[in-house]
Amino acid sequence: MKTYKIASIPGDGIGKEVVPAAIRVLREVENIHGGLKFEVSEYPWGSEYYLEHQQMMPEDGLGTLKHFDAIFLGAVGNPDIVPDHISLWELLINIRRSFEQVINIRPARTFAGLSSKLANSEDFDFIVVRENSEGEYSEAGGTIHQGGDKVAIQNAIFSRKGTERAMKFAFELAEQRRNKVTSATKSNGIYHTMPFWDEVFKDVSDNFPEVQTEKEHIDALAASFVTRPERFDVIVASNLFGDILTDIGAAIMGSVGIAPAANINMNGKYPSMFEPVHGSAPDIEGKGMANPIGQIWTAKMMLDHFGETEIADQLLTAIESVIRKGIVTQDIGGKATTTEVTDEIIQQLAEVT
Numbered sequence: 042m043k044t045y046k047i048a049s050i051p052g053d054g055i056g057k058e059v060v061p062a063a064i065r066v067l068r069e070v071e072n073i074h075g076g077l078k079f080e081v082s083e084y085p086w087g088s089e090y091y092l093e094h095q096q097m098m099p100e101d102g103l104g105t106l107k108h109f110d111a112i113f114l115g116a117v118g119n120p121d122i123v124p125d126h127i128s129l130w131e132l133l134i135n136i137r138r139s140f141e142q143v144i145n146i147r148p149a150r151t152f153a154g155l156s157s158k159l160a161n162s163e164d165f166d167f168i169v170v171r172e173n174s175e176g177e178y179s180e181a182g183g184t185i186h187q188g189g190d191k192v193a194i195q196n197a198i199f200s201r202k203g204t205e206r207a208m209k210f211a212f213e214l215a216e217q218r219r220n221k222v223t224s225a226t227k228s229n230g231i232y233h234t235m236p237f238w239d240e241v242f243k244d245v246s247d248n249f250p251e252v253q254t255e256k257e258h259i260d261a262l263a264a265s266f267v268t269r270p271e272r273f274d275v276i277v278a279s280n281l282f283g284d285i286l287t288d289i290g291a292a293i294m295g296s297v298g299i300a301p302a303a304n305i306n307m308n309g310k311y312p313s314m315f316e317p318v319h320g321s322a323p324d325i326e327g328k329g330m331a332n333p334i335g336q337i338w339t340a341k342m343m344l345d346h347f348g349e350t351e352i353a354d355q356l357l358t359a360i361e362s363v364i365r366k367g368i369v370t371q372d373i374g375g376k377a378t379t380t381e382v383t384d385e386i387i388q389q390l391a392e393v394t
């Protein structure tokens with residue numbers, strides 16, 4: 042029996058609805074597989090925890106998480122009670138940085154039976170590799186003066202090490218796919234960091250002569266995601282560009298509610314963290330309407346990460362068949378509740394295996 046220790050952090054809002062749903066699916070994975078066990082420990086960290094303790098997680102929270110095989114997180118953010126930059130930086134971004142989860146992998150693709158928000162869209166299947174440790178998401182900077190004189194400075198940080206690492210990851214991923222990498226740049230408007238980004242891209246691409254490359258400015262690239270998503274294979278992007286592109290990728294699939302993501306630690310020192318692209322969706326919290334597919338597909342990525350690829354593929358097949366049957370939540374055109382979709386995925390999983 043192989044046992045995986047998972048730290049579950051539902052977080053805020055619909056995170057508290059979709060994480061338990063995905064854990065139920067993982068329980069079915071255990072049943073079907075027979076040789077796998079998930080030891081799940083749940084931590085109630087988030088904005089409500091902050092109200093009580095003035096911090097998003099306990100002082101030794103990272104020490105607690107460190108010993109797990111993976112972290113399975115929903116979403117963080119309840120802007121009514123904690124400012125977003127505090128809640129995200131103290132929990133989500135703190136874990137990403139402290140645990141050196143330097144790459145964020147975010148796939149997007151069409152599914153049979155799921156009508157993309159694009160009219161007459163062709164099939165597409167791409168993965169955004171988002172640099173996850175530096176870039177525009179940075180604490181470097183500050184404010185001076187107050188009121189009308191107030192000035193805010195925010196520095197973007199691009200190291201050769203971090204940039205090269207993300208690009209190399211993207212090329213290696215492309216080699217296992219369709220051999221194409223697109224670089225998201227903006228070297229026409231951002232004077233220092235983006236020409237540097239282009240320079241590193243050129244250097245890394247020289248080591249992968251068989252991979253086709255292109256670079257596109259982020260504005261045009263964002264438009265291409267909408268007009269011609271079928272032409273992409275792997276896209277490598279900085280932290281902010283990758284963040285924005287992956288919400289577009291999710292939107293053209295049909296909904297941000299189905300997009301998965303994996304925050305990958307590459308040096309083996311700390312666990313990786315699996316959390317969907319979407320946030321805590323306060324507008325639909327508590328209504329039973331949250332699409333659980335993003336979180337469940339994220340669980341599939343966690344299974345892949347563990348090397349349990351066969352059952353992971355079966356889980357994706359189960360998700361696909363539920364989409365095809367149209368037993369889906371409102372965001373993708375159905376009437377089903379979070380629980381009904383989850384029940385159906387569990388049932389399909391039993392049937393496909």
Ligand SMILES: NC(=O)C1=CN([C@@H]2O[C@H](COP(=O)(O)OP(=O)(O)OC[C@H]3O[C@@H](n4cnc5c(N)ncnc54)[C@H](O)[C@@H]3O)[C@@H](O)[C@H]2O)C=CC1
Nearest residue numbers: 116117118119120125297298319320321322325331332372
């Ligand atoms: N990784 C994380 O934990 C993230 C956290 N956030 C935080 O979440 C809060 C809300 O942020 P928003 O910008 O509104 O982004 P959001 O992704 O939470 O919501 C955007 C829209 O998508 C819908 N949506 C999201 N997930 C859905 C699902 N599973 N099923 C159906 N509909 C879904 C929401 O109802 C909303 O209309 C903020 O506090 C924000 O900082 C936002 C993005 C990522």
Ligand SMILES: CC(=O)C(=O)O
Nearest residue numbers: 129133284318319320
């Ligand atoms: C914070 C956020 O939106 C993200 O990391 O995707």
Ligand SMILES: [K+]
Nearest residue numbers: 115316317319
């Ligand atoms: K999330």
Ligand SMILES: [Mn+2]
Nearest residue numbers: 284285288318
């Ligand atoms: Mn985002």
